Amino acid sequence: MSDIAQGQQSADVTPEAIPAATPQREPRVRKLNIIGRRNLFFFISLIVIIPGIISMATQGFLLGIDFAGGTEFTVAFANHPSVTQVEQAVLTETVHGQNIDGSVIQTDRGVFIIRAKPMLPAEQKIVTDDLAQKLGTTIDVRQVLEVGPTIAGEAIQFALLAVVLASVAILFLLAIRFHNLPGGWRAGFQFGGSALAALLHDVFLLTGIFSIMGKVMHWRIGEIDSFFVVAVLTVVGFSVHDTIVVFDRIRENLRVSQRLSFEQVVNLSIMQTAARSIITSFTVVLVLVAILIAGGSTQKGLALALLIGIVSGTYSSIFNAAPLLVVWRRFQPLR
Amino acid sequence: MQLVLSWPVRVFIVLVLAFSLFVDGAGYVYRIANHYPLTGNVPGLPPNFGGWQLYIHRGLDLAGGTHIDYRLINFPPGQSRADVQKRTIDVINKRVNALGVSEPEIRGAGTNYDRITVDLAGVTADQAQKTIGAVSKLVYTKWVKDDKVTNGPQAGFRPAFTGLTGDDIQSATATIDQNGVGWVVNVSFTSRGGGLFADLTRANVAACPGAGGNCAERHLAIWLDLTQKDIDNWADPNYVSKVSRPYDSACLAAQTPDTICGKFLTDPVTLTEITGGQAVISGGFTQQSAQDLATGINSGSLPVDLQVLDVIQVGSTLGAESVKLSIAAGLLGLSIVVIFMILYYRVPGLLASIALLFYAAVILALFKVIPVTVTLAGITGFILSVGMAVDANVLIFERFKEEVRAGRTIAAAVDAAVRRAWPAIRDSNTATFVTCVILGFIGPAQVKGFALTLGLGVAISLISSIIVTHNLLAIVMTGSAFRRPALMGVDRVRNV
Numbered sequence: 001m002s003d004i005a006q007g008q009q010s011a012d013v014t015p016e017a018i019p020a021a022t023p024q025r026e027p028r029v030r031k032l033n034i035i036g037r038r039n040l041f042f043f044i045s046l047i048v049i050i051p052g053i054i055s056m057a058t059q060g061f062l063l064g065i066d067f068a069g070g071t072e073f074t075v076a077f078a079n080h081p082s083v084t085q086v087e088q089a090v091l092t093e094t095v096h097g098q099n100i101d102g103s104v105i106q107t108d109r110g111v112f113i114i115r116a117k118p119m120l121p122a123e124q125k126i127v128t129d130d131l132a133q134k135l136g137t138t139i140d141v142r143q144v145l146e147v148g149p150t151i152a153g154e155a156i157q158f159a160l161l162a163v164v165l166a167s168v169a170i171l172f173l174l175a176i177r178f179h180n181l182p183g184g185w186r187a188g189f190q191f192g193g194s195a196l197a198a199l200l201h202d203v204f205l206l207t208g209i210f211s212i213m214g215k216v217m218h219w220r221i222g223e224i225d226s227f228f229v230v231a232v233l234t235v236v237g238f239s240v241h242d243t244i245v246v247f248d249r250i251r252e253n254l255r256v257s258q259r260l261s262f263e264q265v266v267n268l269s270i271m272q273t274a275a276r277s278i279i280t281s282f283t284v285v286l287v288l289v290a291i292l293i294a295g296g297s298t299q300k301g302l303a304l305a306l307l308i309g310i311v312s313g314t315y316s317s318i319f320n321a322a323p324l325l326v327v328w329r330r331f332q333p334l335r
Numbered sequence: 336m337q338l339v340l341s342w343p344v345r346v347f348i349v350l351v352l353a354f355s356l357f358v359d360g361a362g363y364v365y366r367i368a369n370h371y372p373l374t375g376n377v378p379g380l381p382p383n384f385g386g387w388q389l390y391i392h393r394g395l396d397l398a399g400g401t402h403i404d405y406r407l408i409n410f411p412p413g414q415s416r417a418d419v420q421k422r423t424i425d426v427i428n429k430r431v432n433a434l435g436v437s438e439p440e441i442r443g444a445g446t447n448y449d450r451i452t453v454d455l456a457g458v459t460a461d462q463a464q465k466t467i468g469a470v471s472k473l474v475y476t477k478w479v480k481d482d483k484v485t486n487g488p489q490a491g492f493r494p495a496f497t498g499l500t501g502d503d504i505q506s507a508t509a510t511i512d513q514n515g516v517g518w519v520v521n522v523s524f525t526s527r528g529g530g531l532f533a534d535l536t537r538a539n540v541a542a543c544p545g546a547g548g549n550c551a552e553r554h555l556a557i558w559l560d561l562t563q564k565d566i567d568n569w570a571d572p573n574y575v576s577k578v579s580r581p582y583d584s585a586c587l588a589a590q591t592p593d594t595i596c597g598k599f600l601t602d603p604v605t606l607t608e609i610t611g612g613q614a615v616i617s618g619g620f621t622q623q624s625a626q627d628l629a630t631g632i633n634s635g636s637l638p639v640d641l642q643v644l645d646v647i648q649v650g651s652t653l654g655a656e657s658v659k660l661s662i663a664a665g666l667l668g669l670s671i672v673v674i675f676m677i678l679y680y681r682v683p684g685l686l687a688s689i690a691l692l693f694y695a696a697v698i699l700a701l702f703k704v705i706p707v708t709v710t711l712a713g714i715t716g717f718i719l720s721v722g723m724a725v726d727a728n729v730l731i732f733e734r735f736k737e738e739v740r741a742g743r744t745i746a747a748a749v750d751a752a753v754r755r756a757w758p759a760i761r762d763s764n765t766a767t768f769v770t771c772v773i774l775g776f777i778g779p780a781q782v783k784g785f786a787l788t789l790g791l792g793v794a795i796s797l798i799s800s801i802i803v804t805h806n807l808l809a810i811v812m813t814g815s816a817f818r819r820p821a822l823m824g825v826d827r828v829r830n831v
Contacts, residue, residue, distance in 0.1 A: 066779075120464065120646075121464035121465075121646055122465070124460060124646075125460075145646070146647070147645040150406065158777055158779060161777055166770050230778075233774055237766055237769075240766040272737070280725070283676070283722050283725050284719065287721060287722035290671060291715065299664070
C-alpha cells in the first residue's frame with residue numbers, strides 16, 4: 001500500500017489538483033458554522049449526560065445475572081399460569097430446607113424468568129420439577145444461567161479493564177497516527193485526547209441512559225451484563241471510527257490549505273465528512289433496527305445499547321471531537 | 336493502485352469467491368454429487384470432503400446444551416499444577432464420553448491452571464454435573480475401636496483409612512454374581528493395590544481369633560467419597576446415621592458444605608486372605624447401579640475437587656428459535672442496507688451491494704473452514720459488521736462525488752477517491768480492530784465469540800471494499816453507458 005501513500009502525498013502538494021478543498025466549490029461550508037456554535041453543542045451533550053451521571057452515582061445499575069450472580073431460569077409452563085400463580089409457587093419454594101429467594105418476571109404467555117440465589121444443577125432440577133408439580137403442569141426449561149460470585153466479580157473486572165484498555169490503546173493509536181503534523185507529539189496527543197474525550201462522552205452517555213432505564217424507569221432492557229460491555233466497546237470503536245475520519249480530513253486540509261485558520265480548516269473538514277459519518281451510521285442504525293424488530297430477546301438489549309451508542313458516537317465525532325480540538329489548540333497553540 | 340487493479344488480483348478474487356460459494360453450499364454440493372434430494376434428511380451429513388467436515392459449528396446457545404465452569408481446588412501437593420489440570424481434563428473426557436455427546440469441549444483455563452470449562456451439547460446441567468462431578472472415589476476403611484461411637488455399621492468402632500483407594504484399582508466390571516441372581520462388581524487391583532489388599536485381608540483374618548466373623552476388626556468397609564472430615568464427625572450419632580446410609584449419587588451431586596449424604600457401599604467380612612489382586616464388591620446392586628459403579632471406578636478418580644463456578648443450560652427450543660430470529664434479522668439488515676445503498680448511490684451503490692454479497696459469502700465460508708463456533712453474540716457481531724462493511728464504500732463514494740464535482744473525469748475520480756479515502760479507512764478500521772483484539776484477549780467466552788466474528792468481519796470488509804468495489808468500479812466505469820450523472824448519484828459529470 002506504499003504506492004497509495006506516496007500517490008496521496010504527491011497529489012497533496014499540487015494545490016490545483018485538489019479543487020474539492022477550495023471553499024468556492026463548497027458553498028455549504030460557510031453556511032454551517034459548527035465551530036462557532038461549539039458551546040451550544042457541548043451544552044446539548046451535557047444536558048443528556050448529566051442526568052445519566054446523577055442516576056449512575058445515586059441509583060447505580062440494574063445488574064444482569066452475570067454481574068449480580070445467582071440463578072436465572074427461563075421456563076415455559078404448558079398451562080399458561082398467571083404471574084401471581086407462578087410467584088406464589090416460587091415464594092414458597094425451598095431446596096434442602098432453605099428458601100430460594102426467588103423473583104418472577106413474565107416475558108411472554110406462559111414464559112417466565114425466575115431469578116433465585118445460586119444453586120447447583122441438581123438443586124436447579126429440584127426447583128423446576130417442584131414448580132411444575134405445584135402448578136400442576138409440565139415445564140419446559142428453556143435456559144438456566146447460574147453464576148457464582150467468582151465469575152460475577154470477574155465479569156465486572158473485565159468490564160472495567162476492557163474500557164480502560166481500549167481507551168488507552170485508542171489514545172496512543174491516534175497519537176501515533178497524528179504525530180507527524182506540525183507540533184509533533186503534542187499535536188498527536190491533542191488529536192488523541194480530543195478523540196478520547198468524545199469517546200468517553202459516548203461511554204458516559206450510554207451507561208447513564210442504561211442506568212436511568214434500569215433503575216429509574218425499571219425497564220428490564222436497561223440491564224447491564226457482559227453484552228452491554230460488548231456494546232460499549234463496539235461503540236468505542238465506532239465512535240473513534242467516525243472521529244478518525246474527521247481528523248484525517250483535518251490533517252489532509254492542514255497540509256493543503258495553509259491560508260485558512262485552524263478553526264476554518266476544522267469546520268471545513270467537519271462539513272466535508274459529516275455526510276459520510278451520518279450515512280454510515282444510518283446504515284448501521286438500519287441494521288440495528290432490524291435486530292430490534294426481528295432479533296431474539298438477548299440480542300435486543302445489545303442492539304438497543306449499540307443504537308444509542310452509535311447515534312451518540314456520530315454526534316460526538318461531529319459536534320464534540322473536532323470542536324474540542326479547537327478549544328485545546330486555543331489553550332496550547334502549536335503553530 | 337496498479338497492483339489492486341491488476342489481473343492476477345482479479346483472478347484471485349474470483350477464485351476466492353468460487354471457493355467460498357463451494358464451501359457455503361457444501362451441503363448442496365454433496366447432495367447433488369450423490370444424487371440425493373436437495374431437502375430433507377440424507378445420510379452422510381455434514382458433508383465430508385477428504386476428511387474435512389464442512390458445516391456451521393453452532394455454539395451452545397444455538398444448539399442447546401450445558402456450559403459449566405469449574406474451579407479446581409485441593410491440588411495434591413508436590414505435583415505440577417499444569418499436569419494435574421491435564422489429568423483432570425482426561426478424566427472428565429472419559430466420563431463425558433459415556434454420555435455420547437457429539438463434540439464435547441473440555442478446555443483448561445485460568446492463570447494458575449485452576450479452571451476447566453466444559454461445553455456439552457444436548458445435555459441438561461443436571462446430567463452433566465452428575466456425570467462429571469459426582470463420580471465416586473472408592474475408599475477402603477478398616478475399623479478402629481472407639482467407645483464414643485454409638486451407631487453406624489459397627490457401633491463402638493470408627494472407620495480409618497487404609498491407604499487403599501480407587502486409584503489402586505486397575506479395572507472394574509459389573510457381572511452377575513455366582514448365584515445368578517444379583518449383580519456384583521469385580522475389581523482387579525494394580526500391583527500396589529493388590530499388595531495392600533493382601534496385607535489388609537491378612538490383618539483382618541488375624542484379628543480377634545476365636546470370635547468367628549463377629550468382630551468389627553474382621554470387616555473391611557467400602558465407601559464412596561468418604562473424607563477425613565466425615566471420620567472426624569464419627570462421634571455424632573446424627574452425622575453417622577446420615578453418612579452410613581447407602582450411597583446417594585443425587586445427593587452428592589447437589590452437595591453443599593452443609594449437606595450430609597449417604598456414602599456407604601458395603602462392609603463385608605473377610606473370610607480368608609486375598610492375594611491374587613482380585614476382589615468382588617457385592618452390595619445388593621441392580622444391573623444399573625453395578626454398571627454405574629464400574630464405570631465410575633474405571634474412569635478414575637479426579638486428582639482434585641471440582642467447584643462449580645457457573646452453569647449455563649440452554650434448551651433446544653430456545654436455540655432453534657434464536658437461530659430463526661437471527662437469520663431473519665440478518666437478512667432484513669442485509670436487504671435494508673442493499674436497498675439504501677442502491678437508492679442513494681445508484682450504480683456505485685449496486686456495485687457496493689455486490690461487494691457486500693461477496694463479503695457475506697466469504698465470511699460464511701470462513702466460519703465453516705476455520706471453524707468459528709457461532710453463538711448468538713457472534714451472529715450479532717456479524718450482522719453489525721454488515722452495516723460497518725459498507726462504511727469504507729461510503730467513504731470512497733462520498734469522496735468520488737466530491738472529485739466528480741471538482742471536475743475530474745470518472746476514471747480519475749475513482750482513482751483519486753480510493754486513494755484519498757484509504758488513510759481514513761485504514762485508521763478507523765485499525766481502531767475497531769484494536770477493540771476486537773482487546774475483547775478477544777480479556778473477554779469471557781461469549782464476548783470472545785463476538786470479538787472474533789466482528790474482527791473477521793472488519794478484515795474481510797476491508798478487502799471487499801478496497802479490492803472488490805474498486806475493481807468493479809474500474810471495470811463498469813469504462814463503459815460509456817454508465818457515465819450518466821443520474822446513475823452516478825452526482826449532479827453533473829464532465830465529458831471525457
